[in-house]
Amino acid sequence: MSIPSFYLEPANFQVDFEDIRHVREAVFVIEQQIPPDIEFDELDQYCHHFIVRDANYLAVGTGRLSPEGKIGRMAVLQQWRNQGIGRSLLLALLEKARGLGLTTAFANAQIGALGFYEKFGFIQEGDTFDEAGIPHRTMRLQLEPLAQIPRAAPRPRETSVDAARIDTLESALSATLLLISQARRQLYIYSRDLEYALYGQNELVEALKQFALRDRNGGVQILLQDPANVRNQQHPLIDLAQRLPSYFLIRTPEQAEDLQYLSAFVANDVDGYLFRLLGDRYEGHWSPNSPARNRQLCEEFERVWQRARPCTEFRALGL
Known part of the structure; x- marks a missing residue:
């Protein structure tokens, strides 16, 4: 099946809520039968969100990063899977975590997704536990800090120059x-x-x-x-x-x-x-x-x- 190109961008949860909800409802609520009151929580408004869109600006994937470095709500519409969207989302979330100065990132991953996280260096931690009726396990990754780019000191405003x-x-x-x-x-x-x-x-x-x-x-x-x-x-x-x-x-x-x-x-x-x-x-x-x-x-x-x-x-x- 030929899948069109896609692009990824930071999302504003309030502005992009309908698109984020569309993807997460399709994946978690409808496909995995997770109750909506569990899927959408109070943490959403404090998280950093990313969204993936197709060439027609339709949302096809999303993910979020909490202030303490927890990656979650990674969702890709079924017809868009195995196209590299999950990889793009995870890399964007990890880059955001590094940009925030976090030293670790972690995720409560569904058992079927453990291999996906391991490809990026995540290590399994603790025992298997149940979350929303689905077996999960914590995955953790130590983050390397971003290279510091030297910034010049701000220049003082100069006298107005005639055009x-x-x-x-x-x-x-x-x-x-x-x-x-x-x-x-x-x-x-x-x-x-x-x-x-x-x-x-x-x-x-x-x-x-x-x-x-x-x-x-x-x-x-x-x-x-x-x-x-x-x-x-x-x-x-x-x-x-x-x-x-x-x-x-x-x-x-x-x-x-x-x-x-x-x-x-x-x-x-x-x-x-x-x-x-x-x-x-x-x-x-x-x-x-x-x-x-x-x-x-x-x-x-x-x-x-x-x-x-x-x-x-x-x-x-x-x-």
């Missing part, structure tokens, strides 16, 4: 690279189709990669007006976003007023910006430090972002 004109691809690229290098945790990109001549440059893609990996709490938000045009080409920035989905979020405007917006811009979180009046041209202006103009662009970005839809066209990762 400078740009009128060529080279000047736009140079300014964009500087904005990326100066950003601390967040970058905002508003573009019609991620102009390949600019955003397809290897130097720029590598700069975005290094920025994303520099801080696990940071990321790049992209508003993309015309995903269909990008989908028809091999775009290195989209490839990067697919490899690092936790750091690159892409949304597509849907309202007419947003789709008619002709300009393009980049803004960072240290008051820098680059603005081009027409997204398919390179004439515009930029400044490494212009708080008023940066705030104006960031507020416009946030307004559109809140009413835009997730751009699922590029999120099928096949993990």
Whole structure:
């Protein structure tokens, strides 16, 4: 049977509850006959959740990590099993545990799943016990701490810099690279189709990669007006976003007023910006430090972002 690609992302239990419930009810309540009042407990709201979706944005798998490092509620819809989803979920949960500074992770695993956990280094602990009428055993894994990435000390805010004109691809690229290098945790990109001549440059893609990996709490938000045009080409920035989905979020405007917006811009979180009046041209202006103009662009970005839809066209990762 040919199964389409899937992708994994962190979930918000309140926002994604219906999708999480759909998977867990199908697996635990219907398939394994576990009572719903046992399956959904008070711990859910305090856990870190992950969800796996297919190419149509439908939930097909989920799992959670408690604050003390307990992995649980690992569930994959029956027709999606043996496709690597369980492996992807477990690796994501373990990475989250390491990121939280935990030194061990453990799970109360059903007897039939012991071999799955052992493949990842988990060791059986204690005796077999009954949970919800199903035999379980505790599995425990010692976690290696994440390598510490040196962080530069925050730079003091500099005096506002008057905007400078740009009128060529080279000047736009140079300014964009500087904005990326100066950003601390967040970058905002508003573009019609991620102009390949600019955003397809290897130097720029590598700069975005290094920025994303520099801080696990940071990321790049992209508003993309015309995903269909990008989908028809091999775009290195989209490839990067697919490899690092936790750091690159892409949304597509849907309202007419947003789709008619002709300009393009980049803004960072240290008051820098680059603005081009027409997204398919390179004439515009930029400044490494212009708080008023940066705030104006960031507020416009946030307004559109809140009413835009997730751009699922590029999120099928096949993990």
